[in-house]
Amino acid sequence: MESTAPVIVLVRPQLGENIGKAARAMLNFGLTEMRLVAPRDGWPNPSAGPAAAGANGVLENATVHDTLADAVADCAHVYATTVRKRGVTKPVVTPEEAATEIARAQGRSAIVFGPERSGLETEDVALARAIVTVPINPEFGSLNLAQAVILCAYEWSKTQWDGGALVQPTGEDLLPPAPQEELDSMIEQLEAMLEPRGYFQPESRAAATRRTLRTMLTKPGWNHLEVRTMRGVLSSLSKPRRDGA
Amino acid sequence: MESTAPVIVLVRPQLGENIGKAARAMLNFGLTEMRLVAPRDGWPNPSAGPAAAGANGVLENATVHDTLADAVADCAHVYATTVRKRGVTKPVVTPEEAATEIARAQGRSAIVFGPERSGLETEDVALARAIVTVPINPEFGSLNLAQAVILCAYEWSKTQWDGGALVQPTGEDLLPPAPQEELDSMIEQLEAMLEPRGYFQPESRAAATRRTLRTMLTKPGWNHLEVRTMRGVLSSLSKPRRDGA
Numbered sequence A, B: 001m002e003s004t005a006p007v008i009v010l011v012r013p014q015l016g017e018n019i020g021k022a023a024r025a026m027l028n029f030g031l032t033e034m035r036l037v038a039p040r041d042g043w044p045n046p047s048a049g050p051a052a053a054g055a056n057g058v059l060e061n062a063t064v065h066d067t068l069a070d071a072v073a074d075c076a077h078v079y080a081t082t083v084r085k086r087g088v089t090k091p092v093v094t095p096e097e098a099a100t101e102i103a104r105a106q107g108r109s110a111i112v113f114g115p116e117r118s119g120l121e122t123e124d125v126a127l128a129r130a131i132v133t134v135p136i137n138p139e140f141g142s143l144n145l146a147q148a149v150i151l152c153a154y155e156w157s158k159t160q161w162d163g164g165a166l167v168q169p170t171g172e173d174l175l176p177p178a179p180q181e182e183l184d185s186m187i188e189q190l191e192a193m194l195e196p197r198g199y200f201q202p203e204s205r206a207a208a209t210r211r212t213l214r215t216m217l218t219k220p221g222w223n224h225l226e227v228r229t230m231r232g233v234l235s236s237l238s239k240p241r242r243d244g245a
Helices: A016-028 A048-052 A056-060 A095-104 A122-126 A145-159 A180-197 A203-218 A224-238 B016-028 B048-052 B056-060 B095-104 B122-126 B145-161 B180-197 B203-218 B224-238
Strands: A007-011 A034-037 A063-065 A077-081 A109-113 A130-132 B007-011 B034-037 B063-065 B077-081 B109-113 B130-132
Touching (some): A007 A016, A007 A145, A016 A048, A016 A056, A016 A145, A048 A056, A077 A095, A109 A145, A145 B145, A180 A224, A180 B224, A203 B224, A224 B180, A224 B203, B007 B016, B016 B048, B016 B056, B048 B056, B077 B095, B095 B109, B095 B130, B095 B145, B122 B203, B180 B203, B180 B224
Parallel strands (some): A007 A034, A034 A063, A077 A109, A077 A130, B007 B034, B007 B109, B034 B063, B077 B109
């Protein structure tokens, strides 16, 4: 399947450093295509590279455009990010919803971000089919450019996981619980140590006490290595102290 | 319903600026409780405030702790964030999965982040019940501290968006895991019994052996009744046999 990776468009970004950080945010989640509309300090910008922290390829391949219309000319689906909803009659979606739409879409998609301080102008938003708004703390909305980019990139990347394409399987490390008979032997060992110390007294409570112990020791789902470790612990505890105390 | 908002714990953070950025990331998504373990440059740190961009309340209320164990002593659910999985036998979850668990959990949760360059030490991870790993581009993993914090905060905040159908605690009869300090006391009790029996010999393996034990005993998520039962078992095992054998 063709990648549905969206283009990230930065409109009139002010600081080269923020362009670099946005590139880094993108590449962390597998986005590589950046487009810049009229960057304030021109392009290339010497501050961008250091902030990209290795995502230099994204910067080197970034294209520069005079207008947003030009930057998204080949895109079928344009999403404008805004922090707060404005009086516009366009669908407003979360980053997650946008990512889902983008992942299913035919044709290229673009997510457009405005300048650091002011955000997108109304005319920029007008070009978009939908608005992406990150639902943030209504009393403290202070997402910076790279953070807005990373949340959108992250959500897109999540649509690509497919139950684990990017995530390495965790199964190799996680052994299954030990067979019941190993667990039983461990519990027997413990009970044999507790019995002569009066733990199961009074006799009337013994059955319930055994059940409690078994429930507790079954709960972890210890694997065979862990059961073996616990048996080693019990064997150690059966030994006399070396200090003779 | 009581808020399930997790505590954010920064372990040995290096730059005040990054602490400030983490505070800003938190507050954007409604998290307010920050705990600092041995911040490199002490606390308060004059670089933190400007980077917090208004999230000063989070910084002012941040508490400082000598150890991670102290910082999470009142937390029933501790998540350690790591970029790459290590050879640890703990559940590995995504930020989304962690957020879902936290939203449903009884008892406080903590999400723990390591120092900027090195990430969490193995001993820090050993304190956690589960590991949170953000699935990032395998060829370019370069999330900074504030970005890791913001993704976790964002995912938690998403669990709060829709009315709570998802976030009701399941099963009233399921007690939460005991607070970390109760678990620690139990482990100390066991170690004090094992030590004089040579369990931690040779000395060169002692630290790894302690970690293995701790991991194994953290895995069950025993509630306070179960921890008490286990302590009773240990006390019994310390007694002489009644049959004199």
